[in-house]
Amino acid sequence: MLSYPAAIPLSTRTLSRLAALLRGRRAEQRSRWRRLHAADQALLVLAHLRNGDTHARLASGFGVGTTTA
Helix, strand or coil: HHHHCCCCCCCCHHHHHHHHHHHHHHHHHHHCCCCHHHHHHHHHHHHHHHHHHHHHHEEEEEHHCCCCC
């Protein structure tokens, strides 16, 4: 069970796989930096897809702006 302000019934393996895919994509694009680390970005995406959380709620939960979320 992964957690951010709410519980998400997904495995750590799922989070790790998505984070690895994000890291690979960032490397392809030669992205310099992002506000969120790949694992945090993966958790944000999974929270949105699994729980349907709004961008405003995700932004406050992860300490980023709504545009970033």
